[in-house]
Amino acid sequence: MAEPIDLDQAKAQLRVDHGDEDDLITGLIQAAREWVENYTGLILVQRNVTETFDSLCKAQRLDAWPIEADASVSIAYLDGGGIQQELTDVRLLAGKRPARISAAIGAAWPTIYSADDAVAVTVQAGYPTAEAVPWALKQAILLHIQAMYDQGSLGSAEEAALKSLCWPFVRITV
Structure with a gap:
């Protein structure tokens, strides 16, 4: 299955209209998806x-x-x-x-x-299709990609926003 966010969606978020950084952006998509999976415990790619x-x-x-x-x-x-x-x-x-x-x-x-x-x-x-992944998790992936592309790391404000988007999907164990 494809990533929940494809290259075109990520490039639109970043306002990138050339192909020079496609490999970098593809890596950022994967890293962002892995961050969301690790934080929520969900499998986003089947x-x-x-x-x-x-x-x-x-x-x-x-x-x-x-x-x-x-x-x-x-x-x-x-x-x-x-x-x-x-x-x-x-x-x-x-x-x-x-x-x-x-x-x-x-x-x-x-x-x-x-x-x-x-x-x-x-x-x-995992989710059977990219379309089945909840929109809030896709937004978290896009936000993560944006922060990593612009700054090379997550700041505290970005990390708080990511966690806020993902929080409803985190499994609480007692």
């Missing part, structure tokens, strides 16, 4: 995300969000003999944040005895 756990319990919370209800999920782990196994009886509960995985109805998770991060859960996460 991709496979792998999270690791030391075991499986009845329902495991996933950090990745958003996740479509029909997203593909795979779980890999090492069995007691050190052989890689894959679970296919997985139920994805993606109606609200955080999404959860659990054993399919009528199935049970295997007992896993191994080291930390022994279970790798890979799920397709």
Whole structure:
């Protein structure tokens, strides 16, 4: 999937009408998107995300969000003999944040005895299209691009504005 803000949108924000700095601006788009993803915990560009756990319990919370209800999920782990196994009886509960995985109805998770991060859960996460990304997050990306292009860094006022735009999307954990 493409970035939530494309090169033409970024150049319009910056009032740049030449192609001399396209590589720089493309890098700023990616850096700004990554800043928003890190601050909010959201995945803006749809991709496979792998999270690791030391075991499986009845329902495991996933950090990745958003996740479509029909997203593909795979779980890999090492069995007691050190052989890689894959679970296919997985139920994805993606109606609200955080999404959860659990054993399919009528199935049970295997007992896993191994080291930390022994279970790798890979799920397709992120907004399905650039148009699906909330406008406030796109504005944050544009503001970040503008500050980095003009000043080379974020000032305190820019950072406060970015956080204000992103705040409604930040996952609060208790």
